[in-house]
Amino acid sequence: MNLPFAIVPIDLLIGIASVSDELANRKIYYAVKEQVRSSLVSSFHLSGSVERTSRFLTDFFSASGIGGVRLIHLDVENHRAILMMENNPIAAAFEGRAQKPVDHLYRGVFAGVFSHLFRLDVDCVEHQCTAVNHRNCEFILKPVHEFDFAREEPREQLDLE
Numbered sequence: 001m002n003l004p005f006a007i008v009p010i011d012l013l014i015g016i017a018s019v020s021d022e023l024a025n026r027k028i029y030y031a032v033k034e035q036v037r038s039s040l041v042s043s044f045h046l047s048g049s050v051e052r053t054s055r056f057l058t059d060f061f062s063a064s065g066i067g068g069v070r071l072i073h074l075d076v077e078n079h080r081a082i083l084m085m086e087n088n089p090i091a092a093a094f095e096g097r098a099q100k101p102v103d104h105l106y107r108g109v110f111a112g113v114f115s116h117l118f119r120l121d122v123d124c125v126e127h128q129c130t131a132v133n134h135r136n137c138e139f140i141l142k143p144v145h146e147f148d149f150a151r152e153e154p155r156e157q158l159d160l161e
């Protein structure tokens, strides 16, 4: 695996997460998603079932110090997944102070990973976030048209094309 790594202080990621502008956060999300989908996931040379590879990747993310990532729902046939993140140090830095979920970088990572694994474009909405006083962060993944855009979260976090 030829994948250069940089060790980045969490404090730097907190700075990025402090951006509260919705448009800017959507841009961060789509840029990260595209990079992960088209480049980063391929570096892992994954093979095997979606179940197995998605569990490997959640273990990998957990081991990299971004918090404990658990796959709590996976429906390969319908291209849906739900991830839970515990002890997320970025969101914890905002605990009780943020009005909206802050983990747009992780939304982009997860959307890129699952778009690659499902071989179909899926998007990610952060439904709960420690930054707004939820116990854990919860990320919902599915095709964009299956999100309910009458609701505030998908409208703020995604572009409906």
Ligand SMILES: [Zn+2]
Pocket: 088, 091, 101, 102, 103, 126, 128, 129, 130, 131, 136, 137, 138
């Ligand atoms: Zn969060």
